[in-house]
Amino acid sequence: MDRFRRQIIIPQIGEKGQKKLMEEKVEVLAEKIENCDLLLLYLAAVGINNITLFLSKVSNVDSIVQHAKDLNPSLNIEIKGIINYIKSDYEKPTTIIVGDRSFIEEVIEKVEEGSYIIAIAQPWRVYIKECNNQKDVERILFQAKDFEKEEDTIGLNLSCNFLGTILTTEVIKKVIGLGVSLHGGFTFDLLTSDSNLELGENRINLGNLNLRDKKVLVVGTGGLGSPVTLTLAKLGIGTIGLVDYDQVEMSNLNRQILHSTSKIGVAKVESAQKLLSSLYPDVKIVPYKLKVTDENVQEIIKDYGVVVGALDNIPSRYILNDGCYWENIPYVEGAIKTFYGQVTNIIPKVTPCYRCMVPEKEDYFVKREIGIVGSLPGTIGVLQSVEVIKNLVGIKSNLQGSVLMYDGLERDFIKIPFMINHKCQLCSL
Numbered sequence: 171m172d173r174f175r176r177q178i179i180i181p182q183i184g185e186k187g188q189k190k191l192m193e194e195k196v197e198v199l200a201e202k203i204e205n206c207d208l209l210l211l212y213l214a215a216v217g218i219n220n221i222t223l224f225l226s227k228v229s230n231v232d233s234i235v236q237h238a239k240d241l242n243p244s245l246n247i248e249i250k251g252i253i254n255y256i257k258s259d260y261e262k263p264t265t266i267i268v269g270d271r272s273f274i275e276e277v278i279e280k281v282e283e284g285s286y287i288i289a290i291a292q293p294w295r296v297y298i299k300e301c302n303n304q305k306d307v308e309r310i311l312f313q314a315k316d317f318e319k320e321e322d323t324i325g326l327n328l329s330c331n332f333l334g335t336i337l338t339t340e341v342i343k344k345v346i347g348l349g350v351s352l353h354g355g356f357t358f359d360l361l362t363s364d365s366n367l368e369l370g371e372n373r374i375n376l377g378n379l380n381l382r383d384k385k386v387l388v389v390g391t392g393g394l395g396s397p398v399t400l401t402l403a404k405l406g407i408g409t410i411g412l413v414d415y416d417q418v419e420m421s422n423l424n425r426q427i428l429h430s431t432s433k434i435g436v437a438k439v440e441s442a443q444k445l446l447s448s449l450y451p452d453v454k455i456v457p458y459k460l461k462v463t464d465e466n467v468q469e470i471i472k473d474y475g476v477v478v479g480a481l482d483n484i485p486s487r488y489i490l491n492d493g494c495y496w497e498n499i500p501y502v503e504g505a506i507k508t509f510y511g512q513v514t515n516i517i518p519k520v521t522p523c524y525r526c527m528v529p530e531k532e533d534y535f536v537k538r539e540i541g542i543v544g545s546l547p548g549t550i551g552v553l554q555s556v557e558v559i560k561n562l563v564g565i566k567s568n569l570q571g572s573v574l575m576y577d578g579l580e581r582d583f584i585k586i587p588f589m590i591n592h593k594c595q596l597c598s599l
C-alpha cells in the first residue's frame with residue numbers, strides 16, 4: 171500500500187495499527203478552522219483517511235484543506251456547517267469537540283448523548299477528557315470555569331495548536347489501544363509547563379500584543395520545525411528565518427506538516443516558504459538553504475531575537491548552542507524519539523547550556539534512524555513556540571534551567587532541573 175511507504179512504522183503501531191488508523195473515521199466540531207488547523211494536519215499526516223469538520227464559521231478553509239489533501243492524498247475530507255451535525259450511530263466515529271468554554275457549552279446542548287472527546291482551550295491552558303455522559307461533561311466544564319473571559323489571542327492560539335497535537339496522539343492511542351486513556355481527563359498549563367493546575371495561578375494576558383517587529387530563527391524545517399513555524403506564523407511573528415539544506419522526501423510526510431506530496435524533491439526551505447507565505451502572507455520568511463557550521467553560525471543567528479533548535483542530531487545542537495552563547499541569544503531546544511520528547515529554554519550566561527545537559531560523547535556523532543509517532547514532534551514543537559513567546563515578551567519560564575520531558579503513551583509531563591556542568595567548555599569559563 172502506497173501509504174505505508176510514507177511512514178516509518180514504529181513497533182508500537184506496526185502495519186496492523188497503521189491500517190486501523192487508515193480505516194478510522196474522525197469528526198471534529200469546532201468554531202472555526204483556526205482552532206483546529208493543526209489537528210487537521212496531524213490527523214491527515216498520521217494516516218487518518220476519513221475526516222469530517224463541522225464548523226460554526228465555514229470560511230478561510232480552502233488553503234489548509236488543500237494542503238491537508240496534498241499531505242495525505244488518500245484523505246477523504248468533508249467540511250460542513252455545525253448546524254448539520256448529527257452523531258452517526260452506525261459509523262461509530264471518534265468525535266472531538268474543540269474550542270473555548272462557551273463554544274463547548276453551546277455545542278454540548280445540541281448534540282445527543284454519546285461518547286465525545288472534549289477539548290477546552292483557554293489562553294495558555296487546556297483541558298481534555300473523553301466524556302461518555304452528561305456528568306463527565308459537567309465535570310470538565312466545571313474544571314475549566316475560571317478565566318473564561320480572558321481575551322488573549324496569543325495564548326488561545328497556542329492552546330489550540332497544543333491541543334491539535336495532543337489530540338492526534340490520543341486518537342492514535344485510542345484507535346490502536348495503547349497507553350493511558352483519556353477517561354481520567356488531562357489538563358496542562360502552558361505558562362507554567364505544569365499539568366497540576368493548582369500551582370499555576372499567576373496568570374498573564376497578552377491581549378492582542380503585536381509581534382510584527384519580532385524576529386525568530388528556526389533551524390530545521392522537519393518534524394519540529396513544522397509546528398514551530400506554523401505556530402509562530404499564526405501568532406503574527408514579523409520575521410521567521412528558516413535554515414535547512416535538505417529536500418522533502420516521502421518518508422517525512424507522516425510528521426513534517428510543512429511539506430506535502432507535490433513538494434517531494436523540492437528544497438525544504440522552499441517548500442516551507444511557499445506554504446507559510448500562502449497561509450500567512452504578512453509574515454516575512456527568510457530562507458537559508460545551508461548547513462549551520464561553527465564558521466557560519468554567528469553570522470546567521472546574530473540578527474534574531476530567539477533561536478529555535480529543531481534539529482535531528484546532537485553535533486548541530488552543539489554548534490547552535492555555542493553560537494547562541496557567544497551572541498547572547500536565547501536558544502529553545504527540543505528533541506524527540508518514538509513516543510517521547512523534551513524541551514528546554516537556554517538563556518546564555520544565565521541558565522546552564524545544552525553542553526551542560528548533554529556532555530559530548532563520541533557516539534552522538536553517529537546518525538540513527540528512529541521511528542517517530544507523527545504528532546509527537548508536534549507537541550514538542552508547539553511547546554518550543556510557547557518558550558519562544560515567553561522569551562520575546564519577557565515572561566520568566568520554568569523551563570529555564572529545567573528540561574520538560576513528555577511521555578506521550580502515559581501522557582505524562584515532568585520537569586527535571588539541571589545544573590551547570592563544571593566540565594562544560596562554555597559555562598566553566
Ligand SMILES: [Zn+2]
Pocket residue numbers: 522523524525526527590591594595596597598
Ligand atoms: Zn554549559
